[in-house]
Structure formats: structure tokens, C-alpha cells
Amino acid sequence: MSEITKKLLENTSKPLGAPALLVLEDGAVFSGTSCAAQGEVFGEICFNTSLEGYLEVITDPSYAGQIITMTYPQIGNYGVNREDCQSEKPALRGLVVRDMCQVPSNWRCELTLPDFLRENNVVAIEGVDTRALVRHVRDNGAQRAVLSTLDTDAESLLAKVRASESIVGVNLAETVSRSEKATFGLDDLPKTQAFALSAPASAKYKVVAYDCGAKLSIFQNLVRVGCELTAVPWDTPAEDVLAMNPDGVFLSNGPGDPDAVSGTYTQVEKLLGKVPVFGICLGHQMMSKAAGAQIEKLKFGHRGGNHPVMNLRTHRVEITAQNHGFGLLFPTLGELIPEESAGETEHRDDLRFWVEKRVAPVVRNEKFGRIQLTHVNLNDGTAEGIAFLDIPAFSVQYHPEASPGPTDAHYLFTAFSRLMDGREDYLDIDIAADRLAGWKFGGEVNA
Helix, strand or coil: CCHHHHHHHHCCCCCCCCEEEEEECCCCEEEEEECCECCEEEEEEEEECCCCCHHHHHCCHHHCCEEEEECCCEECCCCECHHHCCCCCCCCCEEECCEECCCCCCCCCCECHHHHHHHCCCEEEECCCHHHHHHHHHHHCCCEEEEECCCCCHHHHHHHHHCCCCCCCCCCHHHHCCCCCEEECHHHCCHHHCCCECCCCCCCEEEEEECCCCCHHHHHHHHHCCEEEEEECCCCCHHHHHCCCCCEEEECCCCCCHHHCHHHHHHHHHHECCECEEEECHHHHHHHHHCCCCEEEEEEEEEEEEEEEEECCCCEEEEEEEEEEEEECHHHHCEECHHHCCCCCCCCCCCHHHHHHCCCCEEEECCCEEEEEEEEECCCCCEEEEEECCCCEEEECCECCCCCCCCHHHHHHHHHHHHHCCCCCCCCCCHHHHHHHCECCCCCCCC
16 A cells, blocks of 8 residues: 555545454465454354344354454444344454445444444454455355454464364353343333334243343344243253243254253253243254254355245245354254155255255154254255154244344244144244234334
8 A cells, every 4th residue: 555545544534454464274365454453363264145234243142253254345334233232242253344334324323333343352354355255265164264463474373373273162152151040021122123113012921041142132032922031041951941830942042063062952852842942043953962963064154144945834935144154964863754755765965855845854853753844945955944743842043033134034933932822833824924013114213
């Protein structure tokens, strides 16, 4: 950069940041400038394809251990409203963007994103060719990375990142779970969202939620469908949960390798069949592990607000919000039951086979009886949801609360309430009607 350019930038709303460097363990180097806190951080590089909702992404506890790349070019242009945060503080390791907005415009804005990041000591880099970075990760897979504003020597950083710890085998859920139980109710719903959302249902169900790194909006959506919620730590004994006499148990999203979270899935195994259970994301993986299934690490994960998923029971396609780097291997749940799987006896690795047949296949599980594949990712044919047919339990891999993302999958919260009511058709819901029922139309904006 020339001296003239530097002087021009010094007198604009876009100050010139200090040099920063992102180095991946395979030797790829991406340069840019610092746009938040100073420091040096290590984590797994990943990317999120959401066009909006950067604050919800940044404050999602499921990103613990990761350096997030946002694919949308300008980030921060509507600033930060603290009531949209998904946790008390960000859990990510670092942030990579193409362009960081310094002057946001939004009537709900409280502060700029760079100020929020500095306030929470989050290291971030801008000026990176994020298109090239994302293509590199898609081609070469997720890997360790280092982001530094302190050391800009590529060789030095490469040596450091290759000596850093992988997130595989590490229990990151315990780092973002709560330390003691807490309750959530109608008084905990954000006041600044009331202008847009329909009035919540009155409390009807007593639900215990395992907090493995839960997003606050997930708890808020449970409250909105009538749940009186008690959140408990990730490793709470099943006996303690059952002693609360809940109408249902919810298993939250969370970060990292599900195989390392044995303190949760061993308890889930004791809960299944005793009480209705609903799991999201890591919670879905916990239920799968409890049933004896294997989990695979995806090449570069699913993260964004535009992933198409088909509900095999209704044949409706949902555009979903997702954030996970691991996934269920559906064939490992058990052998297919031909009479409930259109006569098929052999599993397929690409589950889009069942989409084309318009069949929701059923396997026989050694622990819990029949389990049905209910949802499939249309991008890569991976499992996105299962339902236990002989006990009251179901789960999905994606995030139905839409923070950020579309609201197509909101019906799953209604499905949980119907499951607790004992309805066998709990998943067979008109998703459009359910989605529209959650919004308020024609109301006044409350400042």
C-alpha cells in the first residue's frame, strides 16, 4: 500500500488496521489487516454461507474452538443489538471477513461490530480473499489454523499451527455449558423482538434442557410453544433429571467432537424410553450415540442459512440453518426393515436414494427398536433427522430456531409439544402454516 493511500485512509471512517496473517496447517497463507482485538489464536478453520445474522453466528457457542470465515463480503453493516446475542460472550477463536463495516445503519443498533469484538477480545482479520479461502477449505478440508496480529512471519506461524491441538477428541461442550441449572420463562423473551413475533403460548410443559452450548434463541423458542424450561449442565445424571418429573427432555446444540461428550450421551441412553426427548445438532448426535451409532467427521461441515433438507415423511423441502462438522452415519443404527423400507434390504451411503424413492426407511436398532430416517440433506445426501418409532423421541441435525437463517423448520418446536401430548403424527405438520403463525403482521413498531 502506498503512502498516499495510507494517508487518505487515515482521514476516513475506515481506519487502516495493523497487518495480520492467517496460516493453515497445509501451508496456505492469507494476509489482511486487523479489524478487532489484537492477539494470536488457534482453531479449526471453517466457513459460514449466511447472508445475514453475523452476530448470531459469532455468539453461537457451537463455534467454540473454531476460526470462522464469513462468505458474504461485507460484515457488520447493521451493527450489534445485544438482545440478538446467542450467549453471554462469543466462544469462537477468531473471525475472517472480506470487509468489516465501521459505520453501521440500523434503528436497533447499539454499537459497531468491531467495538463488540474488541469488547470481547475476539481477534479478527479483514481484507482476505474469502472466496479463495473458502474454495481452498472445500477442496482440502477443515484443518487447523492460526490467526495473528502479533506475528506476521508465515514460516513462524506455520510451525506454531502444526504444533497446535486439534478439536478432534476434545470435549468442547463442557467449556461452554452452564455450571448450574437455571430456569427460562416468558420474562426471558427479548422485548425488542415483540413487535414482530406472535404472542407466546402459556406454560403447559415442564421441560429439562441439557445445555451443551445452547443458543438462547432455541430456549426462547421452546418457551414460545409453552415450555417451562430448566436448563442443566451437560453432564447432569439422568436420575437427577427424571427426579424433576419433566414432561420432556431437550438436548441442545453444542460444539466439537460428539465422541468426546460421553458425559451426555451415556445419560441420554438412560433417558430414552422414560420420557419424550427432542435433540438438535449435537443433541441429535447424542441420541444417535446413545443408540450405538457411529459419527463421521465431515470434510468441511455444514454452516450457513441455505441448506436444503427434505422431510421424508411429508416430502416438503426446508431451507435450513446449520452449524456442524460431524454427522450421523445412518446405516450404523441397524439393519433395514424391508417391509417398512419399500422392500429394500441394503443401505446406501448417499441417502438421497430415499429422497428419490420418496420413502422414509426404518432400521431395527438393538437398543431402542425401530428408528426411522426422517430428514436428508439434499446437497450431499447425509442424515439430517431421525425418529424413534417405539419410544417418544426424535432429533434433527440442523437449527430450527433460525438464528440466523430461514424459519422453515420452526415447526419442530411445535412437533416437540405434540410429542409430549402423545400424538403419533407429531412430525406431520404444515410447515408454512406453522411458520406464518409465529409472526405478527400489521402491528406497530415499539421503539
